[in-house]
Amino acid sequence: MKTVLLIDDDKVLRHVLSTWLRAAGWSVHEAQDGEQGLELAFAIKPQVILVDLLMPRVNGFQVCRSIRSRKDILPKVRIVVTTGSGYTTDRLNALEAGADDYLVKPINPEDLSRLLDGHLPPRNGVTDAALVGDLGRSPSSAHTASQTLIRFWGVRGSIPTPGPSTVFYGGNTSCVEVRTMGEIIVLDAGTGIRPLGLALEKEFGEKPIRCTVLISHTHWDHIQGFPFFVPAYNHRNIVRILGFEGARQGLESTLSAQMESPYFPISMQQMPGHIEINELKNFHFEIGPVPVQAELVNHPGICTGYRISSAAGGICYLPDIELFQRLRSQSNKDKEHLAFAQAQDEKLLHFIKDAAVLIIDSQYDAEEYAHHVGWGHSCVEDAVDLALSANVQHLFLFHHDPIHTDEEISRLVAKARAIVLERGSKMVVEAAREGTELILHPTEAEVSETEVV
């Protein structure tokens, strides 16, 4: 006689199924949790196991894995997951754990009968389209194709900080949109990329969206919005992601990892948009006709700053950086250390020289920095000094500390402006603010000093 083992903590369902299976000629055994189910499975060696997913002690995924790991005892058993979960990701995980089939409760005896007779229902995957909400904000700018547009969607560092005390500058993490020479370039994929995605969908309607996301580094505040980037869920769209390999693993692995099932219900591979992840090797590359330079900066792990040579001049983005001179002067004042620090900062100065716009980490003021040495971020005083020395035209203080209220950020802006005034410069300084748009007019294109690869 054919033997089936039912593993389910739902007594009523076990009763219904066993009655039906007995009537269909099966010898039925029952277990009320995964642990008991495993013991029975290895003892009675059934032909078929029906197992629920969500059970006390040992869950259904673990049951599947444990049984498949003991092919010596149960080489051919057929495992059918019977579950209340209709999520695609649970289905895929169950199959990956070793299940042969997946039935969503309530279970129709006819479906089960067909399945046990070998006529299997399709294992179709469904995308959880309802996952992404709708809180759109439409772009207001009237920028034209010949102009360059910069729009801030996320300006906060480290972690999103919604609430009444941050409502003016905004609480979303890093995301800046740059449009130039027909390209849409998205700098980082912090939580600000979510409202950007909704705005793009609204703007493009039925037309396909093609954009490039440049990742500075994979710290959470720079990538955590990507799973909510609506254009990545539409097969019409092409989303290219560029960045450098991280300290421990490649860009693609890190980006995919944050969407693995313990963290998120849809994997990156399941996103229906055309998503292309290209790991950069060269520090000079092009996005369409737009030349871009990269520079590795001082920040834990691998972190990159970018210089986009837009039609309106250089746009430099250095969201996370701890400038060397102040850092080293705190710990070691000997000549060699200070000379090294100076040389590193000068390299950076060269990188941002004569930029039209500089967006740079200004998380603290000098006093606060003294309590955060080695945390990977800079202070307003150094950001202003660097920008002035590099002859930058427009400076945006960026990566605001999560603890800073609107009032405190405004205090930092006042401090920055006082330094500019004192130095007799006309450089414009402001704190990056969600929703701020800057339209730049064409200028003589930047001359790239090195070969574009």
Ligand SMILES: [Zn+2]
């Ligand atoms: Zn950051």
Ligand SMILES: [Zn+2]
């Ligand atoms: Zn970081």
